[in-house]
Amino acid sequence: MIETAIAAVHNAGDVLMKHFGAIRQEQIDSKQTFDFVTFVDREAERILIEELHAAFPDHSFYAEESQRAPAGGYRWIIDPLDGTTNYVHGVPHFAISVALEKEGQIILGLIYDPTRDEMFRAEIGRGAFLNDVPISVSSIRDPALSLLGTGFPFKQKQNLGAYLASFQALFEQVSGIRRIGSAALDLAYVACGRFEGFWELGLSPWDVAAGSLLVQEAGGRISDFSGGDQAIWNGNVVASNGALHPLMLQVTRELLLPGLKS
Numbered sequence: 426m427i428e429t430a431i432a433a434v435h436n437a438g439d440v441l442m443k444h445f446g447a448i449r450q451e452q453i454d455s456k457q458t459f460d461f462v463t464f465v466d467r468e469a470e471r472i473l474i475e476e477l478h479a480a481f482p483d484h485s486f487y488a489e490e491s492q493r494a495p496a497g498g499y500r501w502i503i504d505p506l507d508g509t510t511n512y513v514h515g516v517p518h519f520a521i522s523v524a525l526e527k528e529g530q531i532i533l534g535l536i537y538d539p540t541r542d543e544m545f546r547a548e549i550g551r552g553a554f555l556n557d558v559p560i561s562v563s564s565i566r567d568p569a570l571s572l573l574g575t576g577f578p579f580k581q582k583q584n585l586g587a588y589l590a591s592f593q594a595l596f597e598q599v600s601g602i603r604r605i606g607s608a609a610l611d612l613a614y615v616a617c618g619r620f621e622g623f624w625e626l627g628l629s630p631w632d633v634a635a636g637s638l639l640v641q642e643a644g645g646r647i648s649d650f651s652g653g654d655q656a657i658w659n660g661n662v663v664a665s666n667g668a669l670h671p672l673m674l675q676v677t678r679e680l681l682l683p684g685l686k687s
Contacts, residue, residue, distance in 0.1 A: 426481070426525065426533060427533065427546070427548065429476070429477065429480045429481075430477065430523055430525070430533065430535055431535065431544065431546070432476070433472065433473050433476040433477055433523075434473070434521050434523055434535050434537045434544070435537070435544075436472050436476065437469040437470075437472045437473050437505060437521050438469075438521055438537050438539035439539075440465060440468050440469045440472060441465060441469055441506060441512070441519070441521070441539050442539050442540070444465045445512065445515070445517070445540075446515050463506075463509065463512070463513060465506060465512070466489070466490055466505050466506045466509060467490050467491075467505075469505035469506055469521065470488050470489065470490045470491060470503060470505035471491075473488075473501075473503050473505060473521075473523065474486050474488060474491070474492065474501075474503070477501055481499065483498070483499070484498070484499040484500065484501060485497070485498065485499070485500045485501070486500065486501050486503060487500055487501070487502045487503070487526075487630065487631070488501070488502075488503040488504075488505070488631065489503065489504050489505065489629065489631045490505065496526065496528075496529050497528070498527070498528065499525060499526070499527055500525075500526045500527075501523060501524070501525055501526075502523070502524040502525075502526055502531075502630055502631050502634040502635070503522070503523050503524075503631055504521065504522040504523075504609060504629075504631035504632060505521060506519060506520075506521065507519060507520050507521070507522050507607045507608060507609040507610070507631075507632060508520060508606050508607035508609075508610070510606060511606040511607065516606065517540040518538075518540070518605050518606055518607055518610065519538075519539075519540070519606075519607055519610075520536050520537055520538045520539075520607050520609045520610045520613070521535075521536070521537045521539070521609075522534075522535070522536050522609040522631060522632065522634070522635045522636065523535045523536075523635060524631075524634035524635040524638065526634070530549070531549070531634055531635075531637060531638045531657070532548065532549045532638075533546075533547070533548055533549070533638070534546070534547045534634065534635030534636065534637070534638035534639050535635055536609045536610065536612070536613045536635050536636060536639065538610060538613075542556075543555060543556060543613075544556055545560075545613040545616065545617070545635075545639055546639075547616070547635075547638045547639040547641075547642040547643070548642070549638060549642070550642075551642070552642050552643075553616050553617075553638075553639050553642040553643040555613075555617050560616055560617040560618070560643050561617075561618065561643050561644050562615060562616060562617075562618055562621075562640070562643050562644045562645040562665075562666035562667065563618040563619075563620075563621050563666045564618075564666070564668075565621050565666065565668070566668040566669075568598045568599050568669060568672055569598070569599065569600060570600055571599045571600060571621035571622065571669055572599065572600055572601050572602075572603065572619075572620055572621055573595060573599050573601070573602045573603070573620060573621060573622045573623060573624070573669075573673075574602070574603050574604070574605065574611035574614060574615070574620045574622070574623040575592065575602055575603070575604050575611075575623065575624055575625055576604060576606070576608055576611065576625035576628075577604060578625075578626050578627050580627050581626065581627040581686075583686045584626060584627070584684070584685050584686055586684060587680065587681050587683075587684025587685055587686075588626060588681065590680040590681065590684065591624070591676050591677060591680045591681040594676045594680055595624075595672075595673065595676055598672065599621075603620070608623075608625055608628055608632040608633065608636070608662070609632060609635065609636050611623040611625070611636075611664075612633070612635075612636025612637070612639060612640055612647075612662075612664055613636060613639055615636075615640050615643075615645055615664045615665065615666065616636070616639040616640045616642075616643035616645060617643065618643075618666070621665060621666050621668070621669050622663070622664060622665035622666065622669040622670070622673050623662070623663075623664045623665070624650075624662060624663045624664070624673055624677060625661075625662050626650070626660065626661045626662075626681070626685070627660050627661070628660040628661075628662055629660060630657050630658060630660075632660075633656060633657045633660070633662055634657050636664070637656060637657055637664075640664045644666075644667065645664060645665055645666050645667055646664070646665055646666075646667045646670045647662065647663070647664040647665075648663050648670070648674070649661045649662065649663070650663060650674070650677035650678065650681055650682045651674075651677075651678060651682060652674050652678070661677075661682075663677055
């Protein structure tokens with residue numbers, strides 16, 4: 426499964442790189458306000474589903490642009506292009522995210538950055554890797570030395586006020602915060618120690634599934650804003666090296682959750 430998935434992800438990555446920097450405005454569609462999709466997203470997803478289905482015809486798919494099979498058995502959770510806004514503007518920071526779920530449990534996660542040829546991989550119970558080299562979360566425990574990643578609630582702008590309250594509270598206690606436009610890569614960066622933590626609201630399962638396993642297999646922690654285990658499914662994500670988790674949860678529980686609007 427791992428070898429097949431890696432090959433499919435590399436092939437989809439080739440499609441992304443073939444068209445990177447050449448997207449025209451008329452080739453960009455809006456799924457909803459501020460949420461974009463291109464023919465490249467769709468083509469990369471087609472390749473992933475076709476190659477995985479050919480190898481595993483009894484598996485189902487839960488993918489951003491097409492199939493949404495219910496849970497059960499083996500199910501691939503796919504984001505063919507996480508960071509589409511970056512992609513269409515020529516910003517070289519985007520990724521493919523693919524996870525395999527078995528009876529509701531994520532057992533395999535791949536996040537691939539084709540611009541840097543970085544393949545992040547995790548298998549349940551077997552650790553996390555970057556290009557086959559084992560990775561682990563950062564050992565930094567002092568918030569003043571930590572670097573966090575985040576994402577603005579661009580699809581839930583009614584929650585900007587609550588989000589900014591959480592941003593300010595954390596910004597005052599950490600060395601810096603980065604917003605670089607791909608939740609999948611943010612989670613991968615927590616897993617490999619580039620970030621000590623990450624939080625964002627309103628994400629989708631395909632944004633989080635692979636990264637959640639990466640963070641856990643690298644020795645970190647991931648939860649929803651209340652500290653529960655529904656981050657993949659409710660889209661409200663706190664991920665950390667573990668040491669920063671109590672601080673981040675205190676902020677999300679006290680400042681972010683109470684202010685969220687549907």
